Amino acid sequence: MSALTQRLRATLDSRAARQMLRALDPAPPASTTLVDFSSNDYISFGQSPKLRRKLADEVGAPTTPLYGPPSSRLLDGNSPLHASLEHRLAAFFHGPSALLFNSGFDANAGLWACLPGPDDWIVYDELVHASIHDGMRASRVPKERRRAFKHNSLQVLESTLQSIIEQDDGVRVGEKSVWIGVETLYSMDGDLAPLREMVELVERVLLAGNGHLIVDEAHSTGLYGPSGRGLTCALGLASRVTARVHTFGKAMACSGAVVLASPLIRDYLINYARPLIYSTAMTYMSALAIRKSLEMLEEGESEPPAAHVHSLASLLISRLSSILPPSSSISLPPHLASLARSSSKSTMLPLTSSILPLLTPSPRPLATFLRERGFLVRPITYPTVPRGEERVRVCLHAGNTEEEVEGLCEGVRAWVEREQTESRAKL
Ligand SMILES: Cc1ncc(COP(=O)(O)O)c(C=O)c1O
Known part of the structure; x- marks a missing residue:
């Protein structure tokens, strides 16, 4: 047995012994x-059946592009379909602009890795998704300036922000930003973030307007807010958070994600979000499926x-x-x-x-x-x-x-x- 085989085998065996081995579930017999x-x-x-019909009709039309685009969005992959879908998503979710990603994982990993500057701070709910962790770790913010707070605790969020202000004058005077990462509905606990209170707290404590909430709506899309626009829209907070991530792989039955943020942030992501730049654009089939699912939301379905x-x-x-x-x-x-x-x-x-x-x-x-x-x-x-x-x-x-x-x-x-x-x- 090669050294590599031995190492991989031993690691998996150890996981299995601790009852932690992950494995793909065999598909159940028909x-x-x-x-x-x-x-x-x-x-x-x-x-x-209605959504299925909508997609089948669209796919059946002779001029609908189906395969491709065989290119990154930044090369030949920026089709009118992608651009018009982004306009519709921005309008529906009350966002200033929208940018598609191939998955929610890519969206979170991409934006968290590039938006915070090297002198900024990151504060996050201890239960946020792995993709947010990966993005934060890849960011230019060192570990000492990344702080978790107790799940959904306004009190601990406030004391964390206060201690940052006390330590860092740049934050107090608004020269540096604090990026705050939360989800709206937590996937393992099924509890909602106290989002309104969080927005108010961040605005009250970071008086220079340098607190930036990034909200992941993966599990709340389709379930909360008018026509399933999510918790941020349900609470009328769309203009008070810096960015939102809605994913399409859950209630919308597709795959992919959208980041809703200012046109400036959108431009920045197009320049620096690596999963967007160095990956083939979302397929036409995915974009079509999302468009039809969005149409269902728009129609109140x-x-x-x-x-x-x-x-x-x-x-x-x-x-x-x-x-x-x-x-x-x-x-x-x-x-x-x-x-x-x-x-x-x-x-x-x-x-x-x-x-x-x-x-x-x-x-x-x-x-x-x-x-x-x-x-x-x-x-x-x-x-x-x-x-x-x-x-x-x-x-x-x-x-x-x-x-x-x-x-x-x-x-x-x-x-x-x-x-x-x-x-x-x-x-
Ligand atoms: C909260 C949260 N954010 C992001 C993701 C990643 O989304 P996607 O499945 O589209 O990669 C998930 C998903 O599984 C999630 O639960």
């Missing part, structure tokens, strides 16, 4: 139809499915909170437990989300148990979440029915009952 409580097709656009998802989430939270005894090893995270206790419903903004984690020390056995009952859910383990915070993640979709949610709860109840029987038998 006859197995599990209820999808796992994918990110939140508003079930991926199953929509996301609103009934999004409302259904929020109503399924309320049902799931209320059922689970009555099923799970305090002694159970499964629990709901605090933000869901408090939603279950509160009877007030926000008419402005749904507080529920499509993502609901069941905290459990046995995520794999529980996920297998539920799969055997016909429900596709995923175990989420370290290092994706910290040790001790393992979970089974339930993702709801507009295509799910109340009966399916009741069935899932029945599965959870059966697991809890089995657990209790086993622990009584041990006494």
